Amino acid sequence: MSFIPYSCQNITDEDIEAVNGVLRSEYLTQGPAIPAFEQAFATRHQTPHAIAVSNATAGLHLACLALGAGPGQRVWTSPNSFLASANCALYCGATVDFVDIDPRTRNLSMAALESKLVQAKATNTLPAIVIPVDFAGLPCDLRELRALADRYGFRILEDASHATGASYQDQPVGSAWADATVFSFHAVKIVTTAEGGMVTTRDDDLARRLRQLRSHGMVRDAAELREPPEGPWIYEQQILGFNYRMTDLQAALGLSQLGRLDTLHRQRITLADRYDELLSGLPLIRPIRLNDRESAWHLYAVEIDSARTTRTRAEVFQAMRAAQIGVNVHYIPIHTQPYYAALGFRRGDFPAAEAYYARALSLPLFPALTEAQQQRVVDTLRAALAG
Numbered sequence: 001m002s003f004i005p006y007s008c009q010n011i012t013d014e015d016i017e018a019v020n021g022v023l024r025s026e027y028l029t030q031g032p033a034i035p036a037f038e039q040a041f042a043t044r045h046q047t048p049h050a051i052a053v054s055n056a057t058a059g060l061h062l063a064c065l066a067l068g069a070g071p072g073q074r075v076w077t078s079p080n081s082f083l084a085s086a087n088c089a090l091y092c093g094a095t096v097d098f099v100d101i102d103p104r105t106r107n108l109s110m111a112a113l114e115s116k117l118v119q120a121k122a123t124n125t126l127p128a129i130v131i132p133v134d135f136a137g138l139p140c141d142l143r144e145l146r147a148l149a150d151r152y153g154f155r156i157l158e159d160a161s162h163a164t165g166a167s168y169q170d171q172p173v174g175s176a177w178a179d180a181t182v183f184s185f186h187a188v189k190i191v192t193t194a195e196g197g198m199v200t201t202r203d204d205d206l207a208r209r210l211r212q213l214r215s216h217g218m219v220r221d222a223a224e225l226r227e228p229p230e231g232p233w234i235y236e237q238q239i240l241g242f243n244y245r246m247t248d249l250q251a252a253l254g255l256s257q258l259g260r261l262d263t264l265h266r267q268r269i270t271l272a273d274r275y276d277e278l279l280s281g282l283p284l285i286r287p288i289r290l291n292d293r294e295s296a297w298h299l300y301a302v303e304i305d306s307a308r309t310t311r312t313r314a315e316v317f318q319a320m321r322a323a324q325i326g327v328n329v330h331y332i333p334i335h336t337q338p339y340y341a342a343l344g345f346r347r348g349d350f351p352a353a354e355a356y357y358a359r360a361l362s363l364p365l366f367p368a369l370t371e372a373q374q375q376r377v378v379d380t381l382r383a384a385l386a387g
């Protein structure tokens with residue numbers, strides 16, 4: 001039996017040719033492939049600005065800084081996410097806190113957020129930034145979030161690492177609602193540049209700051225210089241920035257992949273629909289479907305329904321792995337990590353995220369997954385749940 005991974009990159013001959021083209025060209029980095037990828041991404045996502053970065057973690061870090069995160073400020077995010085959604089605020093010296101999830105969507109709960117905001121207002125401890133995460137590719141409740149942001153004065157930094165291709169109320173994720181949206185192009189994600197990320201925003205000033213922070217905090221444009229230039233060689237460092245640039249090799253791969261985004265997304269939708277059908281009747285809680293949004297289907301995550309089976313998640317996980325099926329678990333709640341425990345968080349602090357984690361299992365999902373492989377996943381899972 002061959003191993004079925006939980007995710008797998010989709011690389012075509014065209015992708016390889018695109019990268020080869022850059023290798024034969026004048027620029028390996030800081031060349032024309034980067035603005036070409038940014039422009040295509042911005043157009044596809046109906047937004048004026050897309051800023052390519054070395055990875056989504058770097059994008060989250062820069063976006064936090066550009067949105068003003070710093071010592072003394074609070075940043076709230078979902079505990080049901082990858083570490084980077086919270087670490088990015090700590091990089092800036094800000095304080096991190098979490099808002100529990102809605103067990104139906106597995107995304108940050110609007111009810112929990114609202115009650116936490118009411119309390120925070122009373123104690124003058126409102127957050128500067130909230131980082132919702134589009135878990136598994138399902139867009140978070142952006143309209144409600146925007147209303148709360150306008151009422152309580154926080155900025156929205158959407159972690160859409162899972163959500164390239166997703167849409168909310170018929171608009172692509174990354175086009176509206178959030179102040180900035182970050183996408184990941186890690187190899188397991190929907191579109192890949194091996195490592196890479198993108199930040200989108202409608203805010204001209206934010207876009208300018210993101211570009212400056214991405215490259216050492218420097219500017220070269222005559223219009224942006226503070227001092228009269230001594231000559232055409234002049235660059236000015238005006239703020240403390242980083243080297244978080246994407247290379248032209250990655251951008252060329254990204255541009256080539258982006259051209260297939262709609263196809264890749266359709267393949268994922270077909271596979272998710274098929275899982276829904278094949279898994280009905282099993283003691284599982286399947287991903288929710290909502291009429292006002294379309295998931296990117298980065299993950300197909302189920303919960304073992306303990307009301308209907310005595311099998312535990314650990315048992316099912318082991319049975320699947322023993323049968324050469326690469327299931328995975330997303331996510332260990334961030335606040336339960338030793339590093340966060342040392343900051344004062346405790347098990348029990350965010351019970352919905354913890355309950356979800358205890359039962360969660362991500363099944364293989366990637367465009368090249370065949371019907372026969374999918375059937376094998378389902379048959380193995382059925383046997384594992386029966387015990």
Ligand SMILES: *Cc1c(COP(=O)(O)O)cnc(C)c1O
Binds near residue numbers: 084161184197
């Ligand atoms: C993958 C991921 C990240 C980090 O992305 P990188 O590009 O690997 O830095 C951040 N947040 C979430 C939710 C992710 O899944």
